[in-house]
Amino acid sequence: MKSDILIAGVGGQGIMLASKILSNAALKQRLNVKKAETHGMAQRGGSVVTHVRLSDSEIHSPLIPKGGVDVLIAFEPLEALRYLDYASKETFIVVNSTPIEIDNYPGMDDILEELEERNTLVVDALELARNAGNALTQNTVLLGASLNHLPLKREVMEETIRETVKRAVDENLKAFQLGVRA
Amino acid sequence: MYDAVILSGNESIARGALESGIKLATGYPGTPSTEILEYIAVNTGGEVHAEWAVNEKVALETAVGASYSGVRALCCMKHVGVNVAADPLVTLAYTGVRGGLVLVAADDPGMHSSQNEQDSRFYAEFAKIPLLEPSDAGEARDMVREAFILSEETGLPVMLRTLTRISHTSEPIELEAVEEQKKPGLDVNRKEWVMVPACARLRHKILNQRQEKLLEYSDKSRYNRVVEGGNEVGVISSGICFSYAMEFHKKDYSVLKIGSYPLPEKVLRNFLEGKEEILVLEEGEPFIEERVRCMHPNVKGRGTGDIPLEGELTPDIVSLALGGEVGKTRGASMELPPRHPVMCPGCPHRGALYALKKNQPSIVAGDIGCYTLGVQKPLEAIDTCLCMGASIGKAAGLNHSGIEGVAAVIGESTFLHSGITSLMSATYNQANILVLILDNSTVAMTGQQPTPATGVNIRGNRTGRISIEEVCRACGVDSVDVIDPHRVNAMRELIGKRLRQDGVKVIVSRAPCVMLEGVVRDERYVVGDCSACKKCLELGCPALDFNERENRVVISQLCTGCGMCAEVCPLDAIKKRNEI
Numbered sequence: 045m046k047s048d049i050l051i052a053g054v055g056g057q058g059i060m061l062a063s064k065i066l067s068n069a070a071l072k073q074r075l076n077v078k079k080a081e082t083h084g085m086a087q088r089g090g091s092v093v094t095h096v097r098l099s100d101s102e103i104h105s106p107l108i109p110k111g112g113v114d115v116l117i118a119f120e121p122l123e124a125l126r127y128l129d130y131a132s133k134e135t136f137i138v139v140n141s142t143p144i145e146i147d148n149y150p151g152m153d154d155i156l157e158e159l160e161e162r163n164t165l166v167v168d169a170l171e172l173a174r175n176a177g178n179a180l181t182q183n184t185v186l187l188g189a190s191l192n193h194l195p196l197k198r199e200v201m202e203e204t205i206r207e208t209v210k211r212a213v214d215e216n217l218k219a220f221q222l223g224v225r226a
Numbered sequence: 227m228y229d230a231v232i233l234s235g236n237e238s239i240a241r242g243a244l245e246s247g248i249k250l251a252t253g254y255p256g257t258p259s260t261e262i263l264e265y266i267a268v269n270t271g272g273e274v275h276a277e278w279a280v281n282e283k284v285a286l287e288t289a290v291g292a293s294y295s296g297v298r299a300l301c302c303m304k305h306v307g308v309n310v311a312a313d314p315l316v317t318l319a320y321t322g323v324r325g326g327l328v329l330v331a332a333d334d335p336g337m338h339s340s341q342n343e344q345d346s347r348f349y350a351e352f353a354k355i356p357l358l359e360p361s362d363a364g365e366a367r368d369m370v371r372e373a374f375i376l377s378e379e380t381g382l383p384v385m386l387r388t389l390t391r392i393s394h395t396s397e398p399i400e401l402e403a404v405e406e407q408k409k410p411g412l413d414v415n416r417k418e419w420v421m422v423p424a425c426a427r428l429r430h431k432i433l434n435q436r437q438e439k440l441l442e443y444s445d446k447s448r449y450n451r452v453v454e455g456g457n458e459v460g461v462i463s464s465g466i467c468f469s470y471a472m473e474f475h476k477k478d479y480s481v482l483k484i485g486s487y488p489l490p491e492k493v494l495r496n497f498l499e500g501k502e503e504i505l506v507l508e509e510g511e512p513f514i515e516e517r518v519r520c521m522h523p524n525v526k527g528r529g530t531g532d533i534p535l536e537g538e539l540t541p542d543i544v545s546l547a548l549g550g551e552v553g554k555t556r557g558a559s560m561e562l563p564p565r566h567p568v569m570c571p572g573c574p575h576r577g578a579l580y581a582l583k584k585n586q587p588s589i590v591a592g593d594i595g596c597y598t599l600g601v602q603k604p605l606e607a608i609d610t611c612l613c614m615g616a617s618i619g620k621a622a623g624l625n626h627s628g629i630e631g632v633a634a635v636i637g638e639s640t641f642l643h644s645g646i647t648s649l650m651s652a653t654y655n656q657a658n659i660l661v662l663i664l665d666n667s668t669v670a671m672t673g674q675q676p677t678p679a680t681g682v683n684i685r686g687n688r689t690g691r692i693s694i695e696e697v698c699r700a701c702g703v704d705s706v707d708v709i710d711p712h713r714v715n716a717m718r719e720l721i722g723k724r725l726r727q728d729g730v731k732v733i734v735s736r737a738p739c740v741m742l743e744g745v746v747r748d749e750r751y752v753v754g755d756c757s758a759c760k761k762c763l764e765l766g767c768p769a770l771d772f773n774e775r776e777n778r779v780v781i782s783q784l785c786t787g788c789g790m791c792a793e794v795c796p797l798d799a800i801k802k803r804n805e806i
Contacts, residue, residue: 054565055567064232067232067396068232071230071231071232071398076397076398077232077396077397077398078362078395078396078397079232079395079396079397080391080394080395081234081394081395081396082338082394083257083258083261083338083339083394083673088567088568088569088570088596088599088671089565089567089568089570089768090565090566090567090568091564091565103397104469104470104472104473104475105466105469105470105472105473105541106362106391106395106397106466106469107391107470107540107541108541109473109541109542109545109552110541110542110552110555111552111554111555122562122563122565123565125557125558125560125562126558126562126565128555128556128557128558129555129556129557129558130555131555132555145771146563146565147563148563149563150560150562150563154560158558158559158560
């Protein structure tokens with residue numbers, strides 16, 4: 045068993061926390077884990093990507109080879125397109141429909157059309173996070189929405205969220221649950 | 227492994243140092259090395275002295291002092307920091323060490339957060355000291371432990387070369403027991419430690435005599451090992467590239483993993499024997515490749531163009547070089563606008579750079595820090611960026627060449643790191659320049675580390691606060707102003723007055739980094755009657771956007787309430803939400 049997960053988005057969206065939850069949950073399930081992150085300059089509103097590889101056998105490269113991603117979790121629609129070459133036809137894509145605009149941002153219809161040719165679940169994570177009581181819980185919404193395609197158990201994920209998240213624990217758990225149902 | 231915790235490469239390095247019983251850990255923040263010291267500061271009960279030095283040279287010298295007393299010391303920096311520390315490093319190889327001294331150099335191939343992609347292995351070779359290079363986080367921890375032993379056995383400082391992809395990759399690590407610290411004790415030997423020529427000549431000889439031992443160690447090291455496979459093609463790999471070589475390994479080629487330098491001659495000769503083709507996979511320069519080329523007729527790598535000479539390697543590049551297929555996948559069909567890092571909404575630097583730019587300095591000599599991002603549109607307020615502390619020297623040189631209206635921009639941490647000496651040089655040599663010191667009371671780019679001007683240290687202790695303006699006056703600057711950059715218009719006026727006055731003028735632009743706790747005010751701004759003059763957009767704040775349809779500026783939820791846009795609005799149309 046192996047599960048290669050790519051999380052893409054914009055610096056400041058809580059990508060590091062999401063990848064930390066994934067890898068801590070995997071450790072609880074006694075899986076091997078490698079997690080490669082972007083720190084430093086890219087965090088200042090730049091494009092950010094994290095590779096998380098889970099497996100019950102040895103993992104070599106921390107970076108996932110292009111085309112090898114099993115689950116692409118995109119915190120932002122344009123950033124989903126930016127890393128599309130890491131996906132294959134089989135890749136399950138979860139994408140947040142809320143854009144973070146920049147100059148020359150492509151039309152949202154065009155972005156979604158391209159993504160929907162693939163195995164894509166579009167989630168309004170902002171709306172669900174607000175329903176959970178905190179707009180900053182979009183990251184846990186998206187983890188919930190990916191759950192069915194991850195080798196991680198729901199209760200283990202919930203336990204890990206409780207242990208890993210420092211603020212708004214109840215809101216994060218609710219956000220995760222809303223994500224699972226999305 | 228199930229009592230394991232997930233640690234990054236940097237945390238593993240820190241853990242390895244703690245387990246080795248270090249007494250002192252020092253360094254200067256710099257991506258990708260910063261988290262090593264932060265982990266040590268948080269995970270020691272005070273038995274380890276952890277500190278941020280003001281720069282890498284001071285850090286290494288501090289570690290040398292600890293080592294001379296017989297205790298173990300760790301010193302951490304990013305690759306370009308080794309340039310700053312190179313002076314003590316090279317002669318330290320002559321004096322040698324007592325307690326183990328490990329220097330961590332964190333290279334940044336691909337320049338994720340750096341100004342160059344220099345390869346630290348050349349420094350270890352240049353200084354004639356051993357170097358260990360881990361290929362994953364777990365090995366990083368083990369190697370640090372070994373490095374301390376090696377340092378004490380050889381009497382030399384040992385360099386540990388990490389890479390962005392090692393430092394920032396996490397995996398489960400099983401913690402081991404912490405060794406007891408060595409007791410400090412003085413055994414002064416001036417012939418060893420006072421590098422006047424008569425002693426240095428002797429010590430140079432001793433350093434050269436030690437080289438054979440280093441080679442022997444490398445030849446026996448468990449970190450230089452072979453993974454067997456086909457005998458036609460041999461892959462030599464180091465660092466993270468070993469993991470890429472193993473990712474595609476189906477026993478079709480043999481892999482030699484290099485983790486211990488100087489390069490092990492016997493191990494290499496044995497491996498090369500009978501191979502038809504050698505492919506070298508390494509981050510940085512073709513360091514191994516060039517040395518192996520004298521030993522084998524068919525060596526491919528970065529030096530031959532079979533692998534790109536610049537940038538970071540990836541599994542995809544390695545797969546291609548191994549004759550494999552890069553995943554035949556399709557990227558997006560449309561062209562995507564790049565998303566560059568920007569100064570944060572509410573960043574105080576924005577007001578300072580805007581005020582400077584509006585005064586049309588002939589050139590702005592920049593420095594290293596978040597404010598370097600001010601090079602981008604629409605501010606375009608930084609014209610040069612070279613290395614830490616270079617702004618003031620460059621500005622002085624420009625002025626002495628006959629250019630008037632020259633400004634330098636430098637953050638307060640960078641100023642303390644290596645700007646003070648250039649300020650002294652500028653006043654002493656009578657330059658006519660304006661120096662803007664952006665004091666946000668933190669090293670912001672690397673994640674808000676405190677500085678001597680913050681008044682608190684890495685251990686959270688209150689300290690005296692070094693006054694930037696007093697330092698400037700002591701350096702001979704007569705004209706020192708302090709202003710809050712949120713007062714954009716007043717600052718613009720002040721810069722206008724000072725820019726073309728004679729002498730060295732310092733303006734300290736002081737307001738805390740918006741990422742520091744408690745700085746963001748919960749007072750968002752909104753736009754009232756907008757005339758669409760777009761003056762506020764010249765600030766380049768990510769929270770401001772122009773709505774073409776409504777022909778007006780809108781402020782998004784990213785607003786932190788800094789109010790700079792309200793300052794520059796000529797119609798006073800931007801107000802706090804509760805004032806409308």
